[in-house]
Structure formats: structure tokens, C-alpha cells
Amino acid sequence: MKRIGLISFVFVLFIISFSGFAQQPNSSINKSYVIVLHGGAGNISPENTPPEKQAALKSALSEALSAAKQVLSKGGSSLDAVVAAIKVLEDSPLFNAGKGAVLTAEGKAELDAAIMDGKTLKAGAVAGVTIVKNPITAARAVMDQSVHVMMAGKGADQFAREQKLEIVDPSYFITPERWKSYLKIKEQDSIKRVKEKFGTVGAVALDMDGNLAAATSTGGMMMKKFGRVGDSPIIGAGTYASNEACAVSATGHGEFFIRNVVAYDIVALILYKEWSVEKASDYVINHKLKEQGGEGGVICLDRKGNIATPFNTPGMFRAWLKFDGKSEKIEIAFFK
Ligand code: ASP
Secondary structure, three states: HHHHHHHHHHHHHHHHOOOOHHHHHHHHOOOEEEEEEEEEOOOOOOOOOOHHHHHHHHHHHHHHHHHHHHHHHHOOOHHHHHHHHHHHHOOOOOOEEEOOOOOOOOOOOOOOEEEEEEEOOOOOEEEEOEEOOHHHHHHHHHHHHHOOOEEHHHHHHHHHOOOOOOOOOEEEEEEEEHHHHHHHOOOOHHHHHHHEEEEEEEEEOEEEEEEEEEEEEEEOOOOOEEEOOOEEEEEEOOOOOOOOEEEEEEOOOHHHHHHOHHHHHHHHHHHHHHHOOHHHHHHHHHHHHHHHHOEEEEEEEOOOEEEEEEEEOOOOEEEEEOOOOEEEEEEEEEEE
């Protein structure tokens, strides 16, 4: 009788070990999540970023980190987290995305955004939208609610209306500061123009389920010709995510990032050469691009939570929050 009791006890233990209970210790490992942000790269130095501006940028980036954390800490998806963070940065007039975006040569805001899901490789992007308050929501709608990957111009604006996204007057995006610098830059020569700061915003995240996502939103380059599309909304150039490699969001001189397919190039080096995110992103940004004169940087994140944020400009606004299941670490940095 005793023996039967022992056998059934062992049997019950065996069943438990194959059920959800046995995964309890492991699941605590998966309580980890990470969010990494950028607010643009370029000629950013302590000399041209006064302390009040630095404080304002820090608080906007912290707010965006918190918005993403709200999602991730409750077990939400990396896709929802990157959208939450980007919306905060689009609403802030400090960055070149949404409100406060740079202006075309005609003095208008034409906005680009993209999002990609590392689990399914689904992606959505909009280019040259003019009335969508949060272009990242339009990119998300293209991914989730259409059979397409990218929509541009009037068609994208119309699609956003149909999706009942928040619509604003085009003047909403133009801040007095941007208008002032637009008038100033208009008088300078075009070579100087491209040396300006890049203030695009980007986010990459890893959720508790181990899924990666990437998102980027921008007004593009100051004084761009109307209709010009940069790297940010181009899947593989300024934005890419694959659970097999990493999630990437870029900022910099878009034409170089498009020609070098930067985001996917980093992913490919990881996939085919088995390089780390650090090695792959450093090679592309600090060697390949630098040799061509392509200015900018990227934020990268892999499934193990490894972060790389290389840039070949004097500075890049960047911030990350990492929760390893026990404690949280936050870092916000601007300069080299
Ligand atoms: N990469 C963006 C573009 O070329 C600019 C930026 O990063 O600020 O459109």
C-alpha cells in the first residue's frame, strides 16, 4: 500500500514537472523587458545644448520611457510599447517628429514613420503625411488594418482619416522655433543645411514574451524638397526588427542610410556572420557609413537584452530602461 502511495506521489511530481508549474522558475527570467529610445543624432554638444534644454530633453525622454514601461511592465507587447514611447516624443516640440518637425523648402511639415514587428516581420509605414497628429499610429494602422506595408502622401492621409486617427490642421506641426530656424536656414547654402542636427525619434523594445519591435518617426531633413522621403519609413533602411537578430531604429542623413540599407545590414551581419549587435552596428555606423561621410547613428536591441547605440556624430540623444526581473536600470545620455 505504502509503495503504491509512493509511486503515485512520484507520478504526480512527474506530471507537475511537465505542466505550467514547472515553468514557474523559468517564467521569472521572462519578467525582463527593455526599451531603448533615440531623439536624433548630429552636431549635439554641451556647448550648443544649454542646461535648460538638456533638462527639457531629459524629461521628455523619461516620460517616453515611462509610457513604454507602463505597457511592458504589465506584460504588454513591444509593439504597443514602441508606439506609446514614440507618441510622447511626437507630441513634444523638442524633436523632429510630429509637433516641432522640420519643414520642407516650402515651409510645410511632411512626416514619415514606420513600425516593425520582430516576431512576424509584419511592418507598416507612412511617408509625407501632413494631417495625422501621431504619424506612428498611421504606420501601425497600415500594418494592422491594411494589406500594404507603405502608404504615402494624400492616400496615407486619407487612410488615416478612414481609420479615425487623430487629425490636425497642418499648422499644428509648425512651432515658432522651427519657423524661425526655417527662415534662417533658407538664407544659407545647401551644404551647410545638411550639417544641421537630426532630431528624428526612434524606439526599440523587448517584451516579457521575448518579442522585439522597432519604430521611427520624423519630419525628415530641414529644407527637403517636397515629396522627398528619407530612410525612417523605409523598412530595412531606417527601421527593422527581427526576433532572429535584433531591432533597429536609425537617425541621420537619410540618403546614406537608404543607400546602405543600414538597419537590415546590421541584421544581416548578425544573421549571416553571427556578429553581436555591438560589433555589427559599430561596423556599419563607425566604419562603412563614416568612410562615405554618412552621418548618424542607430539604436539596436537583441532578444537577450543587449543594447548598442553607436553614432558617428558628436552626439545622439538616447535613453534606455532595462528591467531584469528584479531591478530597473535607466540611462539617459547625449554626448560622446
Ligand atoms: N533620418 C532622417 C531623414 O533623413 C533625419 C533624421 O534622422 O533626423 O529623413
